[in-house]
Amino acid sequence: MSAVIEPGHAGHDEHPHGPAPGLMRWVLTTNHKDIGSLYLWFSFTAFLLGGSMAMVIRAELFQPGLQIVQPEFFNQMTTMHGLIMVFGAVMPAFVGLANWMIPLMIGAPDMALPRMNNFSFWLLPAAFGLLVSTLFMAGGGPNFGWTFYAPLSTTYAPESVTFFIFAVHLMGISSIMGAINVIATVLNLRAPGMTLMKMPLFVWTWLITAFLLIAVMPVLAGVVTMMLMDIHFGTSFFSAAGGGDPVLFQHVFWFFGHPEVYIMILPAFGAVSSIIPTFSRKPLFGYTSMVYATGAIAFLSFIVWAHHMFTVGIPLTGELFFMYATMLIAVPTGVKVFNWVSTMWRGSLTFEAPMLFAVAFVILFTIGGFSGLMLAIAPADFQYHDTYFVVAHFHYVLVPGAIFGIFASAYYWLPKWTGHLYDETLARWHFWLSFVGMNLAFFPMHFVGLAGMPRRIPDYNLQFADFNMVSSLGAFLFGATQLLFLYIVIKCIRGGEAAPAKPWDGADGLEWSVPSPAPYHTFSTPPEVK
């Protein structure tokens, strides 16, 4: 155990005890399980908030014409929905899972830097408080899309943009600290015998994600700093009038942005790689190739950013390079899908809720990968770019990808967290309603996108009306269903059948060797890994 974790735990190790009583437990906690829970609750709150904004968007798009909100407010909704879902829901959920599970999976007593862990969590409510408060400011909140392209976000931005910039700085610092913590924990606190190539894939994918985070979050911080300087200090990074170039913004943003999309999916890859073997009652097929495929995806994610910029006028060789590099990513991704399917092949499958979400993940994420490949064809992207086809693509990789990965993980580990089995019947309802709602909402977007419906527009041509109504109905169904998830989780926390240490017979891993619920302190003496 490293010296760094001792101060927070001085004197604790001899006599195990529970959490401090009262509210201050949550404010001051340095316990990885408490912090994991805080992250997960924060993420779910953000998910509901970002989700309500999506409901506003879909309500407006239910019919052509302007009915419910003004275009200015609509733009704020699309922007905030994207920002909150990416930075407030998906990323913190994975950090929460990492906090809870990585120490349990590698036999560590806690995260390597427990106090920094507390700080990095508590920065998030501050960041998002700031971000959401902009909606109530004169001139409104950010309205320039989650990608905040200059000059929309500089020359033409609402006054509140400075608060947006500061909020991005705070959440960036939080993510960077979280990532450093994960790297230090995984590299330094593994139990004896837990070699790198014995680590569960969730730990592997998170380790690689953490490296992606420390590589690109500073670039994001840099780009918002440049905006700040352009807005307040008279520089001209992105202003053509002063010798700058708005296209530069897009390069710097997407240098961050494309690795960011893998930050949102790699941990889900890891979780699914634990869940599918459990419910197939077979070891994971191709563990080593999974590790290398993850590394390859992470590496390639740095050299494909301009596939978001095919239409800005990059030279032909650039188009070709970024087109082929992007298509190359499909190879390691294909390796992963192949391995998941091979793991299920001839397994004794059962379909409890975690497995349902995991199987849907494999199928639907693959659909998102295919639409990604279509978008990667540079000449075709001139037709698809900035249409609903792109919206369909990234919702297929993010909703049944990242978010189903999170649901699968939550159901998989809820018995370990709460000590109770969740209500399987309700959980299956949650799955099927989410599955149907999500496909109804996002599948028609492929069609309207190919037919030319632009994204981020509050009104549309009559020809798109029916598909949009279906999308909206599906979105309402998906949104309402998530309240059922809240109910299931609360019910599981408050009671239910007691969970054994290992509630899934096919499961494997150190986290199942501790009782359920996991005691407040685990692995104070490191386990022996054969």
Add this chain to the structure above:
Amino acid sequence: MDDGLPTARLVRRLLLVVAAMFAFGFALVPLYEVMCQAFGINGKTAGAYTGEQQMDAARTVRVQFLASNAAGMNWEFRPLQDELVVHPGASHQMLFVAHNPSDRPMTGQAVPSVAPARAAAWFHKTECFCFTQQVLQPGERIEMPVRFIVDRDLPADVRHLTLGYTLFDITGRQGPQAQAVR
């Protein structure tokens, strides 16, 4: 378990990576500039040209002029002639008219670009109103010169160039600007 660096050392190294990547974000700015220049990617032209060239009387190139206003700019802004037919290597001049119709003094900044973009590297400006800001009093009207040389080494398949200017209203913008403009 202690097979890695001690945690404090590891954290320090990771923080170094963070700092380096923050710096890298800013390094992308000059890098982008250099790449665009080197490959003549986005039609950006270089700064004032000081070289001299021999006229190539055997070849002619059409140079077209475009003037447009950026959003929010209300000046009248146009070239005196739509195009010139020039010999590579020879120096030519074109005048652009700018007129401030408003009732307040305004500052304008013209930003040039050349199409086709790959020809930008062979289009030299020896003198240009875009090298400085233009301050016009209410109702004032001026003629602004640009002197240029089309390089003798312009690829043979380029017979036709367009020099476009976008005029930005930078009245009231404080701080360092324009120096970077080419």
